[in-house]
Amino acid sequence: MLKDLDHPYARGEARYDITFENVQAGERTSHLFRLANHHGGLVVGTSDLSELALGWSTYGVGDHMAHYHVNASVPKTLIQHLLRWAQERSLLTPALGPLLEEVLALEISPELIPAQRGQIQSSESTVGPYELQDFFLYYTLRFGFPPHRLAYMAWCTWGQGSDTYTFT
Structure with a gap:
């Protein structure tokens, strides 16, 4: 699609602009819908109340689209709190503990552009x-x-x- 748009990235330039990000988000979502259709499944969205309220999603063709958004009424900080709470009380499988700690320590990111000098894309550096x-x-x-x-x-x-x- 980037080639069809004559985007500089399609010519080998390392341009990671909003068009690049939206095309990647759209392609990722398109594949999820085709896969769900092929297997008789549903696309369960990951967008939460925080992202939806800010409009921090790729509207129409990206992460905004799903058959069901399980976190649509839950703010991002509450999701993080509930995961920590469940882990501290050993409510989850013990093997999940280290994995959850790793996930919770990660920078919140849409992961639409490559890391720059070891730093991944940060949602909070854009939306606060x-x-x-x-x-x-x-x-x-x-x-x-x-x-x-x-x-x-x-x-x-x-x-x-x-x-x-x-x-x-």
């Missing part, structure tokens, strides 16, 4: 920290708080002498 995104999402949806109140609450939570986030 999910801890903040989910904080804003929760207090907006649950309580309808306006932006100025959310900003103040975030500053009270993280801004006073925090090295984690900078609020200006």
Whole structure:
């Protein structure tokens, strides 16, 4: 498809722009749907509430598409918390423990471009920290708080002498 679009990557140039990312996401999803069709299965999506609320998906042809999005109503930070909680209480198969630790330690990434100097693509470097995104999402949806109140609450939570986030 990149060749059909006359994308520089098809000519050997290392250009990893949004077109490159969307074509890759679309191809990956297309293959999943064909495979599911071939085997009489369903495509179970991995998009969560955080990604869907931010529009952080490839709409129409990528990870936005699935027969069922099992995590559509669950924020990303809650998924991480629940996995840690289940692991700490030995609720999962013991063999999963080290694997879960490894997965939870990974940078959140759509993995659509090659690693650069050992660093993988980072979702949070583009959309901001999910801890903040989910904080804003929760207090907006649950309580309808306006932006100025959310900003103040975030500053009270993280801004006073925090090295984690900078609020200006």
